[in-house]
Amino acid sequence: MAISTATTQPKTATSPKPGQGHPYKEMYFRSRRTALPPGADAPDFTLRSTPDQWLTLSEFRGQPVVLAFYPADWSPVCGDQVALYNEMLKEFHELGAELIGISVDGAWCHAAFARDRKLHFPLLADFEPKGDVARRYGVYRDKDGVSERALFVIDADGKVHWSYVSPIGVNPGADGILSALEDLQNKQAMPEAAEK
Amino acid sequence: MINRAQLKLPDAERDHIQGVIDAPIALLEYGDYECAFCGEVQPIVREIQRRLGDDLCFAFRHFPLTNVHPHAEHAAEAAEAAGEQGSFWPMHETLFANQNALDDESLAEYAAALGLDETRLIQEVISGAYAGRIREDFKSGVRAGVNGTPCFFINGKRYDGSRALESLLAAVSQPATII
Numbered sequence: 001m002a003i004s005t006a007t008t009q010p011k012t013a014t015s016p017k018p019g020q021g022h023p024y025k026e027m028y029f030r031s032r033r034t035a036l037p038p039g040a041d042a043p044d045f046t047l048r049s050t051p052d053q054w055l056t057l058s059e060f061r062g063q064p065v066v067l068a069f070y071p072a073d074w075s076p077v078c079g080d081q082v083a084l085y086n087e088m089l090k091e092f093h094e095l096g097a098e099l100i101g102i103s104v105d106g107a108w109c110h111a112a113f114a115r116d117r118k119l120h121f122p123l124l125a126d127f128e129p130k131g132d133v134a135r136r137y138g139v140y141r142d143k144d145g146v147s148e149r150a151l152f153v154i155d156a157d158g159k160v161h162w163s164y165v166s167p168i169g170v171n172p173g174a175d176g177i178l179s180a181l182e183d184l185q186n187k188q189a190m191p192e193a194a195e196k
Numbered sequence: 197m198i199n200r201a202q203l204k205l206p207d208a209e210r211d212h213i214q215g216v217i218d219a220p221i222a223l224l225e226y227g228d229y230e231c232a233f234c235g236e237v238q239p240i241v242r243e244i245q246r247r248l249g250d251d252l253c254f255a256f257r258h259f260p261l262t263n264v265h266p267h268a269e270h271a272a273e274a275a276e277a278a279g280e281q282g283s284f285w286p287m288h289e290t291l292f293a294n295q296n297a298l299d300d301e302s303l304a305e306y307a308a309a310l311g312l313d314e315t316r317l318i319q320e321v322i323s324g325a326y327a328g329r330i331r332e333d334f335k336s337g338v339r340a341g342v343n344g345t346p347c348f349f350i351n352g353k354r355y356d357g358s359r360a361l362e363s364l365l366a367a368v369s370q371p372a373t374i375i
Contacts, residue, residue, distance in 0.1 A: 080344040083261045088338060118263040170356075171343035178338065 034138035035150055035163045042067075042154040043136040047124040048107040055100070055122055058158065064097040064184050065154045066177055069139050071146040071168060073105045073113035073123070081149070081171045086119050088174050095181040097153075100124060104131050104146055139165060153180040156188075198332065203340035204349040206255030212284045214245065219253035221368055224349040226257050226337040229272060229291040230265035230298055233359070234346040238292045240361045244368055252368070256288065257333040259345050267298035269330065274303040276326035277317040278310065286310050 036042070042057065042065075049055040057065065070081060085092075085099055092099050101123040105113070110123040126133045126147065134140040134147035141148060151172060153162040162180035166172035198207060206224050208217035225241065227234040245254055258275075260268035271291050278287030290306045291298065303321060307314035320326065337347065341354055348355040350368055357363050 083264050084338075084343060086263050087261055087334070091335065091338070120263075173341045173343035174338045175341045 035148070035165050036138050036152070036160050038160055038162055040160045042152065042158050042160050043133070044158070045133045045136070047102070047126060047133060049122040049124055050111060051107045055124060057100075057154075060098055060154075061158055062156050064095070064156060064161070064181055066092060066097050066099045066181070067137070067152040067154060068099065068101045069134055069137065069147040069150040069152075070101060070103050071141075071144070071149060072103055073109050077149070077169055077171050082117060082119060084171070084174060086117065086121065088178075089120055091174075091178065092181070095178070095185055097181050102126050102133060102147070104134070141168075151177060153177060153184070155184055198336040200339070203336050204352040204354070206253055211255040211257065212279060212288075213253055213255045214285065215250065215253040217253055219251055221248060221252045222255070222349075222351050223252060223368055224255045224257065226259040226333070226340075226342045226345060226347045226349075228258070228260045228265055228268045228345045229275070230268040230295060231261070231345045232295065235292050235295045237346050237359050237364075238289075240359065240364060243361055244365055247365065248368065257337060258330045259334055259337045259342055259347065260330065261345065269327070270300060270303060270321050271298045272330045273321040273324065273326050274307070274317060276329060277320040278307065278312055280320070280326075281312045281317070283310050283312055287312075 044056065044058045046054050046056040057067075068081070068085060082101060085101075089099060099121045101119075101121060103110075103123070104126050105123075106127045107125045110125055113119070114123055124133075131140045131145070131147060134150075137150070137152065139148040139150040140146075149166040149168050149170070149172060151162075151164045151166070152160055155161040161184055162176070164172060164176050198210070204224065206213050206217060206222050211224075223241075223244070225234075229235075241254065245252055258272040260272050262269045275284055275287045275291060278284055287306060287310060290310065294302065294306070300318060300321065304314045304318045307317040340349065346359070348364070355364070355367055357367055
């Protein structure tokens, strides 16, 4: 595929020019993969969850948390992704986990988006300083001013258990999250095996 | 529960299938009756079935996104309830052909039009008689990596390409080339 496009593209085309055809490739630059890896301490943060409420990550200590960073409210893939996770809340809760969405959108935008999509989980506004939390998790896209589409499963002790960065136009689904949460549950059930 | 090996493949034991289970090409769709994209792709699925004939086994599993599609759950239950009366596929077609009218009253009308026991059907829908099965479909889809609807698996591999007839037909006709 790379060969065929090379022959048809004008010689003046220089990288890193956004790709063609796919809207997300037009909109966003290629990213570097710098997400916090498993075993890292999950940086604590306090962000607005609504225009007059705040949420702090460490309040969830003692249970797993799924942090879903996404580029923007209203964009089509995010819509599918949050709609899917919204339907999955029961499964996440059965595995003892809370789900939190995060983007750089402001709290009022989140409120409208959550109402429109009937979301039953919090959306946090990584709005001021813009993208600060995404940066600390290694998933901020400087050139685009939004976060990656990145997933983190944080364990009960506040450490990253699993992380995944999806191509920005691809809905990562929920299978990876479920596997990570089940893995945590198994470790909790058999702590000696987890210690190795 | 559907076992892991069958998450991405039709399962003759439990799925609604068209064609024979050991056909060389297996096309599994996870879909939602209120999803416009699923509705758009139905004629394309029919055409692929027509062209491939006995070479294709098609199966459908429910993946209702109930918060964005308020009628999707009952529509799926209506399909299952019709299936209990031997008419899953006629109801399946009817629902996709009438995506804008999937309220309970309409579901009962469709049952009557298909010559089914509409009272039984709507009672089963309202009582959630098949909710467990639909949730099982949904959960198996999530496990399989379904990330939106419609989502197709061709011989057990997720198809992420265009849903245009030519693209889907090409992928289905040459399942080894799916990446």
